[in-house]
Amino acid sequence: MRKALLSLGMLALASTPTLAQTTAPVACGGDLGTFLEGVKAEAIARGIPAEAANHALAGAAIDQKVLSRDRAQGVFKQTFMEFSKRTVSKSRLDIGAQKMREYAEVFARAEQEYGVPAPVITAFWAMETDFGAVQGDFNTRNALVTLAHDCRRPEMFRPQLLAAIEMVQHGDLDPAATNGAWAGEIGQVQMLPEDIIAYGVDGDGDGHVDLKKSAPDAILTAAKFIQSLGFKAGQPWIQEVTVPDRLPWEKTGLQSGMTAGDWFALGVTPRDGNTANSALEASLVLPQGHKGVAFLTYPNFNIYLEWNQSFIYTTSAAYFATRLAGAPPYRAGNPEPGLSDAEMKALQEKLQALGHDVGKIDGILGAGTRTALQKEQLKRGLPADGWATPAVMNAL
Structure with a gap:
């Protein structure tokens, strides 16, 4: 099962704003029965039959384990090399190749209709659920009721609960039996109800979109969803490169303004x-600094960031897709050792004291911390690659 951060990354997608997200604040908390009556009334107002709404919410309950997961969310503290080698x-890779052969006709349709090649879809399929083997054991209806009722992010989860009720109406979700991830994602590619309704494809022709049991449904729905995120057919997403000893390192990182040709002219190969x-x-991008593995990321890499906001997850998923497409294992290089959790938090505190916005002091070398670190490295005449090392810590 994917970790809580992955669920959060998918939640960050939250497809186009719904009426509930764009009007008055969503009611939350209080008596559960009263809350459910409000949800039911809203569902009926949206055209869902009362019978379907009653069936969807009958027996709904708060799941304390969902709240525990939500409160205790972790984020990636592994390095790219640690995480990518594990995932x-x-x-x-062997199972992925076998799946691409087994469902070759479905993948061909996915690429023809949506422009998304098989390796891209297959990598997500593998990383999300091990090709459907581990889809989550939380009751989906109760998970969404719990998170919509909770007052942390009701504007995010109430629309998903209403979408789940709509899926019940269509016969695509069993409120008592459908299980998935703790944050409400369903099926082999772990998608939220709103996105299933918006992008679901009946790949096997049975009249339903079943992302839990039907691989064709999961493959084609993922392809349509990835296309909606802006994937450009025929274009690359990530490419391993070697870098020279000297570069304007401060220009590295997930930023725009240069072309691949500009990098090639500087000696990137x-x-x-x-x-x-x-x-x-x-x-x-230099996941572990200028002495480690290096990649050029292209516009299609943005779809990975839309799918999941973790840099380590997205880079690993994109690399995974290149391996499925025939690329060799990356050359790890000789990256300098990173920092421990306590050291990273101390570094973030130092950067914050220097006037940088690094977000939460969480021990994670995220985008904000990398950008701040690059600025301080540049000031001190160090390679501004955004990689936190003991030497950089000492320089600060």
């Missing part, structure tokens, strides 16, 4: 020798 395993995408905008 992009030989076993998963594609490992596969392919420079055909020189005109595309590209960012040079």
